Amino acid sequence: MTDTYNTPPEGSPHTGRTQARDFILQATDIKKSFGGVHALKGASMTMRRGEITALIGDNGAGKSTMVRCLSGIHRPDSGTIVLDGKTVTFENPVAAIKQGIETVQQNLALVEDLTVWQNFFLGREKTHGFGPFRTLDRKLMKSTAGDLLKNLAVNVPPVTSRVRRLSGGQRQAVAIARAAGWGSKIVIMDEPTAALGVQETARVEGVINSLRDSGVAVLLISHNFDQVMRLSDHVWVMRAGMAVAERRTAETSGDELVALITGARAA
Ligand SMILES: Nc1ncnc2c1ncn2[C@@H]1O[C@H](COP(=O)(O)OP(=O)(O)OP(=O)(O)O)[C@@H](O)[C@H]1O
Numbered sequence: 001m002t003d004t005y006n007t008p009p010e011g012s013p014h015t016g017r018t019q020a021r022d023f024i025l026q027a028t029d030i031k032k033s034f035g036g037v038h039a040l041k042g043a044s045m046t047m048r049r050g051e052i053t054a055l056i057g058d059n060g061a062g063k064s065t066m067v068r069c070l071s072g073i074h075r076p077d078s079g080t081i082v083l084d085g086k087t088v089t090f091e092n093p094v095a096a097i098k099q100g101i102e103t104v105q106q107n108l109a110l111v112e113d114l115t116v117w118q119n120f121f122l123g124r125e126k127t128h129g130f131g132p133f134r135t136l137d138r139k140l141m142k143s144t145a146g147d148l149l150k151n152l153a154v155n156v157p158p159v160t161s162r163v164r165r166l167s168g169g170q171r172q173a174v175a176i177a178r179a180a181g182w183g184s185k186i187v188i189m190d191e192p193t194a195a196l197g198v199q200e201t202a203r204v205e206g207v208i209n210s211l212r213d214s215g216v217a218v219l220l221i222s223h224n225f226d227q228v229m230r231l232s233d234h235v236w237v238m239r240a241g242m243a244v245a246e247r248r249t250a251e252t253s254g255d256e257l258v259a260l261i262t263g264a265r266a267a
């Protein structure tokens, strides 16, 4: 396996080993600088359909910058993003969401004083009627939010409870269920369990697994090697603005990943 990619990544159509259609996402040669800081120096990575892809690397390696390019927060300086076979550019986060990429941000954007169902539909309220007669369809929104949570087997209080009464794990589950509920192709999660205890982490990991089982491709940014080994199907390693290695999770170990992250092992 070649691990450093100046050319298209392993599994691209050029290698003949994996078909392009196996990929839900192909990011190629992405560059992004902030003034003199070259956060991404031509990074290439892929995500396969129906898989959990982990993105790991040391602090400052460029993971969040990559995620922000994929979710429309940043515009890359150059490079291409192919989503589900089509080259895409995102003017803003709403454009990324419309094309099927949902992101669960590290600092959750749930509104404490609203209920669970209101958080689900924030900015996407369902209405019936038209013009001045348009009213919010609360009943529909409540039942839809309840169904989405149930589908992900999340044990949370009724959708009418306020978010401020939920635990950290329950909030994270609501945020993931919300991201999963819109027919998205990809859900990106930046450190989804960093702030959680053992039991809550287990619960959120269950939610991430159900999401994958429902056919959504997940990009998981995590500093927790055990979690990466437990959950992911493939791992991409970033170092100093480049994606330097890809491994099948089943064919690597925590030790090898640490060595790839630090550069102790040549990729
Ligand atoms: N908006 C910005 N302005 C200036 N520099 C930035 C900006 N965002 C990121 N950087 C720099 O780009 C580099 C990559 O940062 P990034 O946040 O992508 O790293 P990371 O891999 O997510 O790290 P961590 O594991 O600490 O979250 C760092 O040197 C960082 O200081």
Ligand SMILES: [Mg+2]
Pocket (backbone or CB within 6 Å): 063, 064, 065
């Ligand atoms: Mg980061």
